Amino acid sequence: MTTPDMEAFVRGMPKAELHVHVEGTLEPEMRLRLAERNGIELPYATAGELAASYEYQDLASFLALYFSGMDVLQTERDFYDLTYAYLQRMHGQNVVYTEMHFDPQAHTSRGIAFDTVIKGIRRAQEAAWAELEVRSQLILGILRDMSAESALETLEQSLPHKDWIVGVGLDSDEKGNPPVKFREVFDRSRAEGYRLTMHCDHLQENSVQHIRQCLDVIGVDRIDHGYHVLDDDDLIEDMRCRQVCLTFCTTSNPSNPAPRRAAELKRALELGLNVTVNTDDPAYMRSYYMNEVLQNTQQAVGLTREQVAELARNAFRSAWIGEEEREAFVGAVDGYVGGS
Ligand code: ADE
Numbered sequence: 290m291t292t293p294d295m296e297a298f299v300r301g302m303p304k305a306e307l308h309v310h311v312e313g314t315l316e317p318e319m320r321l322r323l324a325e326r327n328g329i330e331l332p333y334a335t336a337g338e339l340a341a342s343y344e345y346q347d348l349a350s351f352l353a354l355y356f357s358g359m360d361v362l363q364t365e366r367d368f369y370d371l372t373y374a375y376l377q378r379m380h381g382q383n384v385v386y387t388e389m390h391f392d393p394q395a396h397t398s399r400g401i402a403f404d405t406v407i408k409g410i411r412r413a414q415e416a417a418w419a420e421l422e423v424r425s426q427l428i429l430g431i432l433r434d435m436s437a438e439s440a441l442e443t444l445e446q447s448l449p450h451k452d453w454i455v456g457v458g459l460d461s462d463e464k465g466n467p468p469v470k471f472r473e474v475f476d477r478s479r480a481e482g483y484r485l486t487m488h489c490d491h492l493q494e495n496s497v498q499h500i501r502q503c504l505d506v507i508g509v510d511r512i513d514h515g516y517h518v519l520d521d522d523d524l525i526e527d528m529r530c531r532q533v534c535l536t537f538c539t540t541s542n543p544s545n546p547a548p549r550r551a552a553e554l555k556r557a558l559e560l561g562l563n564v565t566v567n568t569d570d571p572a573y574m575r576s577y578y579m580n581e582v583l584q585n586t587q588q589a590v591g592l593t594r595e596q597v598a599e600l601a602r603n604a605f606r607s608a609w610i611g612e613e614e615r616e617a618f619v620g621a622v623d624g625y626v627g628g629s
């Protein structure tokens with residue numbers, strides 16, 4: 290059971306998030322508001338009806354919902370509002386640092402300019418830093434079910450904004466779209482100075498092989514999800530030695546059963562892997578943000594305070610920030626644990 294003490298401990302702890310899709314934070318209320326502002330008709334009248342329609346069975350059916358939700362994002366102001374609302378919520382949860390994926394191709398393919406998207410997001414990041422002291426960085430998400438040529442074009446579009454982007458990720462439907470399909474674009478991304486991460490989602494074909502490609506062919510700095518590391522003893526050993534961060538997402542949903550994910554998280558921690566807890570697409574996952582996900586995960590498998598603190602330290606240790614800032618963040622966790 291989560292005790293009130295443990296809930297408060299999680300709530301008060303300084304935290305970081307390394308795997309969230311900013312478009313996946315589009316709450317039903319905001320989706321309705323933006324639809325109205327942009328003259329778009331949605332077949333749902335209330336936020337409750339909209340939330341009730343968020344049913345999916347697997348990654349493909351989830352992605353269909355996720356992409357159709359984005360239709361209401363049209364103007365720079367829309368991207369500003371979306372991003373600021375997420376960062377404001379993080380402020381309320383003591384998440385002091387976050388790295389957010391955004392999916393430019395999902396917008397440019399609808400006729401929304403790359404510049405419109407990134408300028409809206411960036412202005413919100415600057416405002417959240419100035420007003421709330423929430424620090425954030427952006428990860429350019431490449432849609433793996435689109436072509437390698439489209440990925441390269443997107444990388445080109447990002448270059449004038451290089452100072453606003455810390456890394457490149459690979460997301461969307463993994464089936465038939467292995468990491469090696471994007472070798473060239475990730476080689477170029479690294480040469481441009483970007484950090485690299487890729488989704489290796491759950492219950493996908495050839496998961497262990499895909500994780501191997503990430504590590505040995507692409508040379509990623511991080512793996513998003515990556516639960517199937519636990520299926521292979523050699524991978525476990527390799528990941529323990531290399532300490533490549535795994536960004537587990539342990540919210541309960543039909544394609545991601547929570548007790549199983551929480552048990553895998555505990556096992557990964559006990560094996561000495563560099564694992565973190567993240568929210569992925571919280572607006573589509575019962576609006577569970579960092580505190581709810583950490584509290585539920587702690588409760589599901591009885592994580593100790595020290596394990597919960599280790600998850601927070603892992604996230605700050607694996608964040609794409611400078612050493613001074615990292616030390617300050619990890620020190621804040623240590624100070625919090627020592628004083629509570
Ligand atoms: N895009 C948004 N969320 C995703 C996820 N969990 N897996 C793959 N692509 C995504």
Ligand code: ZN
Pocket residue numbers: 308310460488513569
């Ligand atoms: Zn994700």
